[in-house]
Amino acid sequence: MTAAAPPTDVRPLAELVGAEEKVPLVTDGYARYVNLDLAASAPALASVADRVSEFLPSYSSVHRGAGYASMVSTAAYEAARVTIGAFVGAREADVVQVVRNTTDAFNLLATAVPATPERQDVVHLDLEHHANLLPWATRGRVVAAADTLVGTLAALEAELARTPAALLTVTGASNVTGEILPLAELAALAHAHGARIAVDGAQLVPHRRTDLAALDLDYLAFSGHKLYAPYGAGVLIGRRDWLEAAPPYLAGGGAVRQVTLEATTWAPTPARHEAGTPNVVGAVALAAACEAIAALPDGALEAHEAVLLDRLSAGLGAIDGVRLLRLWHGEVPAVGLVSFAVDGYSAEVVAHYLSAEHGIGVRDGRFCAHPLLERLNGGRTAVRASLGLGSSGEDVDRLVAAISSLVTTGPLWTYGTDGLPSPDPRPLPPWIASDSQPLRACQA
Incomplete structure (x- = not known):
């Protein structure tokens, strides 16, 4: 008898500013922004x-x-x-x-x-x-x-x-x-x-x-x-x-x-x-x-995060060529973040691919922990996806599907040696640049 699949309707535990923000894609159109970079900086709670x-x-x-x-x-x-x-x-x-x-x-x-x-x-x-x-x-x-x-x-x-x-x-x-x-x-x-x-x-x-x-x-x-x-x-x-x-x-x-x-x-x-x-x-x-x-109910934060973390770890772990980074596998509990590497792709390309083609924000780099990345990944950069109060089951599923698509069929766009999309037609918001200057111009 197969185990029941985790529920698909795990909803955010709290409202974050910008939760419904739409971002442009290089492949044309917009997508709801999935922010899985909360370990670096989290948006403000609406409250x-x-x-x-x-x-x-x-x-x-x-x-x-x-x-x-x-x-x-x-x-x-x-x-x-x-x-x-x-x-x-x-x-x-x-x-x-x-x-x-x-x-x-x-x-x-x-x-x-x-x-x-x-x-x-x-x-x-x-x-x-x-x-x-x-x-x-x-x-x-x-x-x-x-x-x-x-x-x-x-x-x-x-x-x-x-x-x-x-x-x-x-x-x-x-x-x-x-x-x-x-x-x-x-x-x-x-x-x-x-x-x-x-x-x-x-x-x-x-x-x-x-x-x-x-x-x-x-x-x-x-x-x-x-x-x-x-x-x-x-x-x-x-x-x-x-x-x-x-x-x-x-x-x-x-x-x-x-x-x-x-x-x-x-x-x-x-x-x-x-x-x-x-x-x-x-x-x-x-x-x-x-x-x-x-003010959250006792245990609500931990329970919400545990379901999403299990789902994220299992989803990424099931993809051939994806390696999760851990020190003490299964010995200690973990908060809601997963760092990983994808065979055949630099962390920079993976992160920019997720952003440019799927509207997903993650972190790439050595996460201001260079000695630890030396141990876990030979000093190479990695990708980090991090969860929080505003994360949902849909967010996790979108990331897992995007990585699976990358491994299976590759990216739809071209990326430079720095990982950046080339070209990158996505405009900056008008409140930054009234002439809708392309995003890449600010990343050079």
Whole structure:
């Protein structure tokens, strides 16, 4: 008896801005845009865009303005801090530091990790995104992930035991494979060896409810542009003492208590690291996204994504010549993304083919994780399809059908060595170029 096919009517879990956007095809006509590039940047939730529109009439300066709009903006900014912290289970004493994105968060944290004669180094895995790799270049100790999760945890423990470290910093979910690391176990491991733990939550937080206190994490960073709030804000959340003792991330107004020509008295956190006019709109948007996701029924996000991820993995895995990239096949759960390679085609050609002939957006490249792509794909680029709240069963089916058609019959168009369609007659939107300049002219 054959198993029942998965339902074809898996619908989006939430409304995203641009969900019904039509895009031009090189083969003439238009198609509904299928956005499977959410792991890079996700469109705004409709509710987030509505909140921003609601807030904008009151936008003003924060913290020192006496006008009513300024007081409203200050209240909105500080309330956003509370909402974001609550969304990820921040402890009462933790600080919610508003930054630009996850990269910004780790660069800030890198200035704050103390170095003592006993504990100077930061330990991390080789699978990290560059945001959690490059800031540790001068004091990082790299542990190569093993072929199994058990082996990887053993390697980390051996490194922490060999020489004490100040910090263990890891991704919550790989942006290449989607695989989720066991954070509670890693936190216990770090603390057992006297180190703190920081987590890159950029790919984890949009897909799984994450509780900083319950997992016993010391620091968590994530980005609004991956959490359906693409308005330029992210956060670093965690223990206050290191950030309180660190030099100000930027020197400027708002980060000070008193300035003379001879000396400066710096403000405590979070103001200490938020010099200049903060991104109030971004913070309000990020808080609205947290509210919207928190309001989903328990387990709804995970269940929605699991059905689509299974369908995507099975569909691509059944196509001859398509190879899925994973570190620990089946050992750990994964968030909704799949990276893959197609025999006979560069990742650039595959991605542009999907866009130009099928109206499907994916990512191609090494995903700011070059060492991991070296391990998984010999340093070659790959294709990544990523799912989220706005994804549907139809989206998955269109991608699988398009890849199947590529493997079976090849592309209908011609593509250059750079992967770009040649020619590319698709026009830019008129609000960018009133003369409908071809898209390729902007990609040269």
